[in-house]
Amino acid sequence: MGRIDELKRRRTFAIISHPDAGKTTITEKLLLFGGAIQMAGAVRARRASRHATSDFLAMEQQRGISVSTSVMSFDYEGFAVNLLDTPGHEDFSEDTYRVLTAVDSALMVLDNAKGVEARTRALMDVCRLRDTPVVTFSNKLDREGLDPFELMENVEETLGLACVPMTWPIGMGQRFEGVYDLVNKQVVFYEPTQRGRKNERVVLESLDDSRLDDWVGRAKADKLREDVELLGALDPFDPEAFATGQQTPVFFGSAINNFGVRELLDQFVRKAPPPQARPTETRLVEPKEEPLTGFCFKIQANLDKQHHDRMAFVRIVSGHYQRGMKLKHVRTGKMMAINNATTFLAQDRVVTEEAFPGDIIGLHNHGGIRIGDTFTEGEDLKFTGIPAFAPELFRRAILLDPLKSKALVKGLEQLSEEGAAQLFRPLEGTAYILGALGALQFDVIASRLSEEYRVRARFEPMEVSAARWVTSDDPKALEKFTHENKRRLFRDLADNLTFIANSHFVMDYTAQQYPELQFHTHMEI
Numbered sequence: 001m002g003r004i005d006e007l008k009r010r011r012t013f014a015i016i017s018h019p020d021a022g023k024t025t026i027t028e029k030l031l032l033f034g035g036a037i038q039m040a041g042a043v044r045a046r047r048a049s050r051h052a053t054s055d056f057l058a059m060e061q062q063r064g065i066s067v068s069t070s071v072m073s074f075d076y077e078g079f080a081v082n083l084l085d086t087p088g089h090e091d092f093s094e095d096t097y098r099v100l101t102a103v104d105s106a107l108m109v110l111d112n113a114k115g116v117e118a119r120t121r122a123l124m125d126v127c128r129l130r131d132t133p134v135v136t137f138s139n140k141l142d143r144e145g146l147d148p149f150e151l152m153e154n155v156e157e158t159l160g161l162a163c164v165p166m167t168w169p170i171g172m173g174q175r176f177e178g179v180y181d182l183v184n185k186q187v188v189f190y191e192p193t194q195r196g197r198k199n200e201r202v203v204l205e206s207l208d209d210s211r212l213d214d215w216v217g218r219a220k221a222d223k224l225r226e227d228v229e230l231l232g233a234l235d236p237f238d239p240e241a242f243a244t245g246q247q248t249p250v251f252f253g254s255a256i257n258n259f260g261v262r263e264l265l266d267q268f269v270r271k272a273p274p275p276q277a278r279p280t281e282t283r284l285v286e287p288k289e290e291p292l293t294g295f296c297f298k299i300q301a302n303l304d305k306q307h308h309d310r311m312a313f314v315r316i317v318s319g320h321y322q323r324g325m326k327l328k329h330v331r332t333g334k335m336m337a338i339n340n341a342t343t344f345l346a347q348d349r350v351v352t353e354e355a356f357p358g359d360i361i362g363l364h365n366h367g368g369i370r371i372g373d374t375f376t377e378g379e380d381l382k383f384t385g386i387p388a389f390a391p392e393l394f395r396r397a398i399l400l401d402p403l404k405s406k407a408l409v410k411g412l413e414q415l416s417e418e419g420a421a422q423l424f425r426p427l428e429g430t431a432y433i434l435g436a437l438g439a440l441q442f443d444v445i446a447s448r449l450s451e452e453y454r455v456r457a458r459f460e461p462m463e464v465s466a467a468r469w470v471t472s473d474d475p476k477a478l479e480k481f482t483h484e485n486k487r488r489l490f491r492d493l494a495d496n497l498t499f500i501a502n503s504h505f506v507m508d509y510t511a512q513q514y515p516e517l518q519f520h521t522h523m524e525i
């Protein structure tokens with residue numbers, strides 16, 4: 001298969017949902033359909049992560065030996081699917097935002113009883129910024145929930161996203177019988193079998209088949225026929241509106257019982273877009289371009305604790321990766337021969353022989369690669385759009401073992417390179433500040449400092465409540481500001497000037513005093 005055919009069959013996506021909507025369950029079902037796992041239960045073990053800090057830390061510590069679940073690649077009906085995992089815990093939402101920069105579409109999983117919940121809404125805001133196409137799965141139809149029309153209304157109202165049903169539920173709760181497949185015009189019944197096993201499907205080719213009445217009862221059969229007629233009046237699926245994130249195809253089902261999941265996957269691979277072009281500071285890079293380009297959107301540590309080994313996850317944007325090729329790490333200008341890139345299958349990692357746009361490869365790295373870094377075959381490009389958010393929580397690292405200050409700084413630097421938290425160096429003195437969006441990030445850092453860097457540190461809360469990156473087109477104004485506010489000025493890992501204030505009041509007041517400057521709540525890395 002040629003390079004262009006290979007890229008056309010790729011589908012790279014992530015699942016977005018509110019905790020408990022069923023992301024883990026549906027991931028598992030998709031992997032079962034893709035033949036990537038043989039048994040239910042393989043993915044579930046990870047779910048503990050969002051419940052308690054201790055669970056999360058335990059999981060972090062086990063990562064080194066467990067298989068990677070950050071990227072799950074599998075083939076389905078001729079399509080090469082890359083499912084990118086996002087952290088379950090909301091303290092790590094920044095990681096999720098970055099993963100969303102590496103996908104071409106998203107699957108939104110909703111709890112049918114709850115509709116669009118807070119976390120989903122926040123993640124959808126990110127999708128909307130980038131016009132990411134979104135497919136919707138309304139889950140848990142085996143429980144009583146919203147009427148399907150109400151569910152669609154909820155999505156339209158909260159997200160401003162027009163819904164186009166692709167399947168339609170027959171009944172709900174204990175009397176959920178299956179779905180009507182509006183694309184193939186088939187009634188699909190399911191026999192619920194054991195949890196996690198693929199189910200037997202029974203298909204009727206027409207809504208007028210009298211067996212429908214026999215099986216679900218006259219009233220339900222008529223209701224279905226009526227609903228389907230009503231749905232005929234809705235706008236049809238419009239690929240353009242879907243591609244620009246205005247319209248979402250909607251599927252109904254029950255992940256745990258494997259109802260409606262096959263219909264979802266069948267249509268998902270056909271409707272979701274292949275790898276898309278991505279902007280750089282200078283130009284748009286098209287996936288069909290021959291030279292290889294890509295960017296790092298995630299770094300995962302602990303693959304091998306003894307060696308501080310870290311894996312940089314690189315999304316390929318264009319070209320054709322072949323084992324042994326030389327890539328330019330644009331930020332440092334270094335050429336690197338890549339012999340041992342890693343491809344992630346659901347339960348396995350293998351050395352990458354080749355990869356195409358849409359694929360994620362892992363580059364081993366002992367430091368040096370940062371989130372946001374671009375790789376090319378030589379061109380000086382910088383992909384844009386990978387966000388960093390101004391932290392809202394701040395701590396000072398207090399060293400418990402005074403002889404280890406070098407190790408502490410190194411550890412904090414490396415951990416913030418991974419995006420685990422953000423480290424700010426003061427312009428004057430050595431009082432480093434660590435910033436995060438979620439409190440759990442500090443626990444993870446403390447635990448990793450002691451595990452991996454043998455540094456015992458404690459994090460002390462500070463009377464600091466806001467940070468903003470400061471820029472200006474006017475170098476004189478910036479110089480004056482720097483001179484007058486030295487004590488409150490810091491540099492982040494990429495040397496960006498950062499103003500850190502004790503209160504939002506001081507932040508706003510300062511911003512007013514310096515109208516020539518811009519104070520940013522988020523930055524592109």
Ligand code: G4P
Pocket residue numbers: 017018019020021022023024025026047139140141142143253254255256257
């Ligand atoms: P998450 O990753 O989005 O947080 O959700 P997850 O898949 O872990 O599912 C959350 C809970 O919802 C789990 O129950 C799961 O079994 C249940 N669930 C998932 N899909 C369905 C469905 O289609 N119908 C029903 N009724 N429940 C569903 P739990 O009690 O938290 O865990 P467990 O005891 O099942 O392991």
